Amino acid sequence: MIKKASAIWKGGLKDGTGTISTETGVLDSAPYGFKSRFENGKGTNPEELIGAAHAGCFSMALSMILGEAGLTPEKIKTHADVTLEKLDSGFEITAVHLTVAASVPGATPAQFEELAGKAKIGCPVSKVLKAEITMEARLEN
Numbered sequence: 001m002i003k004k005a006s007a008i009w010k011g012g013l014k015d016g017t018g019t020i021s022t023e024t025g026v027l028d029s030a031p032y033g034f035k036s037r038f039e040n041g042k043g044t045n046p047e048e049l050i051g052a053a054h055a056g057c058f059s060m061a062l063s064m065i066l067g068e069a070g071l072t073p074e075k076i077k078t079h080a081d082v083t084l085e086k087l088d089s090g091f092e093i094t095a096v097h098l099t100v101a102a103s104v105p106g107a108t109p110a111q112f113e114e115l116a117g118k119a120k121i122g123c124p125v126s127k128v129l130k131a132e133i134t135m136e137a138r139l140e141n
Contacts, residue, residue, distance in 0.1 A: 007032075020044060047093060051080035054125045058098055062119035066104060069115060074103040083131070098135040105141065112139040 005027070009018040019029040027044075035041025055078040066073050083095040100116060107115075116137035120126055126133055 020049070047082040047084050050093065050125075050129075051082040051096070054082075054096055054123070054129070055080040055098070057125040058100070058119055058123045061123040062100065062102070062116055065115045065119050065122070066107070069111070071104050071107050071115075074105065076100060076102040093129065093131045095132045095134065096129060098133065100135065101138045101140050103140045107139055107141070109139045113137050 004023040005021065007018055007020045008029075010016055014034045017031060017033045020032055021028050021030070031043040032045050033041065033043055036043035037045035037047070058080075059076045059078045062076055062078075063073055077100065079099045081097040081099070082093060083097075084091055085094045087094075098120060102112065102116075104112060116135065120133060120135050
């Protein structure tokens with residue numbers, strides 16, 4: 001299985017602009033640039049997209065792991081904070097913090113935390129990132 005996305009960039013780093021698109025069309029020439037990445041300008045940025053991908057991937061992985069344990073979540077809400085830092089070697093994504101709150105009938109807090117930890121490690125997006133990945137998991141029943 002291969003999923004596709006593309007980006008077009010025009011101009012210099014600070015004065016240039018770009019667009020990002022996905023094969024599904026969910027993103028179709030979505031604008032991005034220096035201001036949306038390093039300041040508070042309009043548009044998206046790679047770190048925001050990685051955060052969305054990580055939150056979505058983790059939520060699906062957690063649903064699968066809960067199902068394997070005989071539990072069905074009513075709702076899983078995941079937020080990803082992606083840290084981009086300027087290091088001596090250049091900019092690097094150094095950390096991702098996942099905050100997850102879920103309603104899972106029949107789950108105990110300890111069981112939920114254990115299964116959420118497995119999802120954090122097993123999620124394909126977690127595996128591709130070399131950043132430190134931390135998590136706060138809260139069961140809401």
